[in-house]
Amino acid sequence: MIYSKIKGCGSYLPEKVLTNAELEATLDTTDEWITTRTGIKKRHIVDEDQFTSDLAYEAAKIALTDANLQPSDIDLIIVATTTPDKVFPSTACILQKKLGVVECAAFDIQAVCSGFIYALSVADKFIKTRSAKNILVVGADTMSRITDYSDRSNAILWGDGSGAIVLSSSNEEGILSTHIHAKGEHEELLHVPRKGQQGEKDTIDMKGNQVFKMAVNTLDMIVDETLNANNLAKEDIDWVVPHQANIRILEATAKKLNMSMDKLIVTIGEQGNTSAASIPLALDFGIKQKKIKPGHLILMEAFGGGFTWGSALIRI
Numbered sequence: 658m659i660y661s662k663i664k665g666c667g668s669y670l671p672e673k674v675l676t677n678a679e680l681e682a683t684l685d686t687t688d689e690w691i692t693t694r695t696g697i698k699k700r701h702i703v704d705e706d707q708f709t710s711d712l713a714y715e716a717a718k719i720a721l722t723d724a725n726l727q728p729s730d731i732d733l734i735i736v737a738t739t740t741p742d743k744v745f746p747s748t749a750c751i752l753q754k755k756l757g758v759v760e761c762a763a764f765d766i767q768a769v770c771s772g773f774i775y776a777l778s779v780a781d782k783f784i785k786t787r788s789a790k791n792i793l794v795v796g797a798d799t800m801s802r803i804t805d806y807s808d809r810s811n812a813i814l815w816g817d818g819s820g821a822i823v824l825s826s827s828n829e830e831g832i833l834s835t836h837i838h839a840k841g842e843h844e845e846l847l848h849v850p851r852k853g854q855q856g857e858k859d860t861i862d863m864k865g866n867q868v869f870k871m872a873v874n875t876l877d878m879i880v881d882e883t884l885n886a887n888n889l890a891k892e893d894i895d896w897v898v899p900h901q902a903n904i905r906i907l908e909a910t911a912k913k914l915n916m917s918m919d920k921l922i923v924t925i926g927e928q929g930n931t932s933a934a935s936i937p938l939a940l941d942f943g944i945k946q947k948k949i950k951p952g953h954l955i956l957m958e959a960f961g962g963g964f965t966w967g968s969a970l971i972r973i
């Protein structure tokens with residue numbers, strides 16, 4: 658049996674930080690409101706000349722070193738992003754050029770905050786069908802580029818960052834299953850409409866309260882679906898590595914599942930919602946903190962615009 662095994666991991670956050678205190682100075686909001694409603698204290702924001710592929714490149718270099726591989730060993734690059742550098746080519750192709758990989762397949766995946774799970778799911782199929790041996794899977798987003806900083810319900814939430822893993826074919830257990838879903842009927846609850854005006858920034862439009870409720874109700878279902886598919890129980894999971902949208906969503910999901918928050922990797926306070934980057938950033942944090950260790954069973958789950966949602970059960 659062939660498995661997709663995580664051989665290396667890396668992440669990157671831009672240097673510039675936007676704190677709640679700074680937001681207090683420009684918006685009708687308070688640190689107390691943001692902290693109690695979202696759990697977020699600060700988020701990292703790119704400089705004017707920094708793009709999604711730059712963030713992806715930094716995380717990818719670390720993941721390759723961690724995997725003890727050269728860029729030339731990679732035979733497929735998948736970048737999950739909602740904020741590509743350009744309309745085309747894909748951010749994956751730009752990343753390929755920056756890494757100096759002369760030739761391999763490369764493409765982007767757009768599933769907003771579920772993007773990394775979608776990318777993992779696709780990568781796993783390439784490995785299981787023996788179509789690729791070493792895949793670079795990246796989640797990278799510059800959400801600040803599509804955030805209206807005069808809209809207090811969005812400005813407080815989003816951050817920029819990237820995370821990358823190298824997924825290699827292996828005889829040892831790795832990805833045990835992935836589950837991905839979408840329901841386009843909810844398109845307008847969380848979207849970035851095209852304004853069509855010259856020079857005007859296209860920004861996130863969100864019905865926060867409805868998104869919140871949908872997220873909580875969907876995430877506990879996906880956990881059950883994943884465990885049932887593998888004949889496993891909640892007690893078998895060592896760590897949940899969730900998409901970091903809001904601490905209250907994480908708490909509500911944990912409560913519904915009757916799981917302790919101690920089993921969740923939480924980075925939202927320091928990073929905000931970094932969309933497709935949030936899961937690999939949390940994974941890397943959990944590994945570097947020596948919480949997630951070889952042999953551990955981890956469950957990743959995400960929910961995002963579309964709506965899209967998904968999960969992955971992985972033996973580290």
Ligand code: COA
Pocket residue numbers: 685686687690691694695770809810813863864865866867868869872902903930960961962
């Ligand atoms: N500071 C102070 N007040 C704020 C505020 C802010 N930053 N943002 C919104 N408010 C106000 C609203 O204007 C509203 O005021 P009103 O009652 O006078 O109209 C009030 O707070 C309540 O708004 P509501 O939207 O019901 O708040 P909420 O408790 O749902 O919190 C979010 C708002 C955005 C934090 C919350 O809905 C949320 O996190 N939703 C999920 C968003 C998400 O995770 N999206 C990505 C999914 S991948």
